[in-house]
Amino acid sequence: MEMLYSSTRSRQQVKASEAILKGLSEDGGLFVPDHIPALDKSLKELAGMTYQQVAYEVMKLYLTDFTEQELKSCIERAYDSKFDEASIVPLVEAGGVCYMELFHGPTIAFKDMALSILPHLMIASARKKHVEKEIVILTATSGDTGKAALAGFADVEGTRIVVFYPKNGVSPIQEKQMVTQKGKNTMVVGIHGNFDDAQTGVKKLFSDRKLEAEMAGKGFQFSSANSINIGRLVPQICYYVYTYGRLLGEGKLAEGELLNVVVPTGNFGNILAAFYAKHMGVPIGKLICASNENKVLYDFFRTGTYDRNREFVLTSSPSMDILVSSNLERLIYRIAGEDAARNQELMVALSGQGCYTITDGMREALSDFYGNYADEQETASQIRQLYGDCGYVMDTHTAVASAVYRKYVAETKDQTKTVIASTASPFKFTRSVMHAIDGKYDAMDDFALVDELARLANVKVPKAIEEIRTAPVLHENVCEVEEMEAVVRQFLGL
Numbered sequence: 155m156e157m158l159y160s161s162t163r164s165r166q167q168v169k170a171s172e173a174i175l176k177g178l179s180e181d182g183g184l185f186v187p188d189h190i191p192a193l194d195k196s197l198k199e200l201a202g203m204t205y206q207q208v209a210y211e212v213m214k215l216y217l218t219d220f221t222e223q224e225l226k227s228c229i230e231r232a233y234d235s236k237f238d239e240a241s242i243v244p245l246v247e248a249g250g251v252c253y254m255e256l257f258h259g260p261t262i263a264f265k266d267m268a269l270s271i272l273p274h275l276m277i278a279s280a281r282k283k284h285v286e287k288e289i290v291i292l293t294a295t296s297g298d299t300g301k302a303a304l305a306g307f308a309d310v311e312g313t314r315i316v317v318f319y320p321k322n323g324v325s326p327i328q329e330k331q332m333v334t335q336k337g338k339n340t341m342v343v344g345i346h347g348n349f350d351d352a353q354t355g356v357k358k359l360f361s362d363r364k365l366e367a368e369m370a371g372k373g374f375q376f377s378s379a380n381s382i383n384i385g386r387l388v389p390q391i392c393y394y395v396y397t398y399g400r401l402l403g404e405g406k407l408a409e410g411e412l413l414n415v416v417v418p419t420g421n422f423g424n425i426l427a428a429f430y431a432k433h434m435g436v437p438i439g440k441l442i443c444a445s446n447e448n449k450v451l452y453d454f455f456r457t458g459t460y461d462r463n464r465e466f467v468l469t470s471s472p473s474m475d476i477l478v479s480s481n482l483e484r485l486i487y488r489i490a491g492e493d494a495a496r497n498q499e500l501m502v503a504l505s506g507q508g509c510y511t512i513t514d515g516m517r518e519a520l521s522d523f524y525g526n527y528a529d530e531q532e533t534a535s536q537i538r539q540l541y542g543d544c545g546y547v548m549d550t551h552t553a554v555a556s557a558v559y560r561k562y563v564a565e566t567k568d569q570t571k572t573v574i575a576s577t578a579s580p581f582k583f584t585r586s587v588m589h590a591i592d593g594k595y596d597a598m599d600d601f602a603l604v605d606e607l608a609r610l611a612n613v614k615v616p617k618a619i620e621e622i623r624t625a626p627v628l629h630e631n632v633c634e635v636e637e638m639e640a641v642v643r644q645f646l647g648l
């Protein structure tokens with residue numbers, strides 16, 4: 155059955171390849187599949203498959219204008235030895251819960267799960283649509299997307315990539331990873347502003363018709379590697395299906411048994427993928443949405459009002475320092491009965507007044523979700539405690555999820571089996587992680603901390619970290635938010 159993608163703000167429909175190339179719809183809406191397909195293999199069958207095989211079984215249902223060979227070739231190239239675990243997504247038991255480690259890719263954060271395949275999907279889509287223009291990837295990052303997208307697109311023929319990150323809003327390791335990026339087609343720029351400023355600036359460039367026309371004249375077209383791209387959402391569904399299958403295969407779940415998932419959330423992409431997996435037929439129970447002190451989503455789930463009018467807090471989990479969770483729009487559209495006009499009204503209110511309120515009927519449709527948050531202290535003590543109890547060291551984002559899970563259990567007494575999405579390697583946030591374990595580490599430099607962490611956790615320093623230890627800085631651009639357009643123009647020679 156052919157899958158078409160509708161915009162959340164109009165009735166415009168396109169095929170998967172077009173949605174991937176465009177990123178965002180022209181009306182400013184996000185592309186959503188016109189239905190959520192049911193898995194056509196049983197979970198028992200899926201339980202016996204490799205990650206790559208499961209990925210194919212999931213993605214073929216969404217990317218219906220790709221041939222089997224195209225899709226399999228994209229999957230083979232993405233999930234290969236760039237990952238330091240053959241299983242791609244290892245499951246680790248610690249403190250009575252299962253951690254689904256999504257950080258074994260080339261940049262050691264979960265963004266690799268989607269961004270190692272997106273360039274391949276995009277090139278395949280461009281071929282299919284006979285696109286002759288060079289594709290310019292424009293990305294705003296809260297730290298992890300930027301590096302993962304750079305790694306994915308560096309030196310990919312027919313593409314260029316520009317990444318904007320908040321100059322003072324990412325971890326030292328995250329920044330070093332980005333500014334040492336090689337590749338003639340890459341550009342990395344720090345902005346004086348926060349992630350939302352960067353994201354708003356990028357969205358503005360995307361919807362600038364004059365710029366688009368000028369670029370077309372010079373043989374360029376924009377696309378987005380941000381999590382609004384459906385080519386990122388779809389690959390993220392795969393690991394929920396895979397994880398359920400693995401637990402079933404290992405006898406840790408009985409057939410049909412529910413599994414709760416806890417997801418440290420920022421832009422709402424990862425947890426939305428879990429929601430899709432659930433509606434494809436995976437027996438997922440609660441979708442537990444964990445926020446840090448930027449707790450817009452927690453307030454939303456509690457009150458039905460989404461309100462971004464508040465102070466932006468810089469936390470030790472910077473990839474979740476977000477006040478506008480872009481992917482939530484896809485869920486709003488769905489609970490608004492796929493009514494684009496109604497969704498548009500709410501989104502206009504969000505960009506105008508900075509807030510909107512959903513109806514009681516829409517709130518009822520959110521019963522799959524539970525939201526809570528963890529403050530900085532709760533996050534740090536979670537890291538210290540789990541390390542003390544069993545020697546497992548998790549990163550700050552995962553710790554937010556872990557702390558929220560404890561709150562959920564205390565509040566609901568729900569004993570359903572649970573998996574926590576572990577979204578980054580602790581080595582990516584070494585300073586915060588080591589500080590959480592013991593204040594005595596504060597005086598050590600970043601790479602001494604890396605070595606100490608390897609010793610404490612009894613794991614090898616990941617290759618991604620070894621590589622940046624001595625790598626030269628290749629990108630030193632910093633600009634104001636208002637200068638983002640000029641920077642892009644200069645890079646493209648417009």
Ligand SMILES: *Cc1c(COP(=O)(O)O)cnc(C)c1O
Pocket residue numbers: 263264265298299381418419420421422423424425473474551577578
């Ligand atoms: C991006 C990111 C998140 C948030 O994921 P969303 O899909 O934006 O909700 C959480 N943790 C880490 C480490 C990330 O990089």
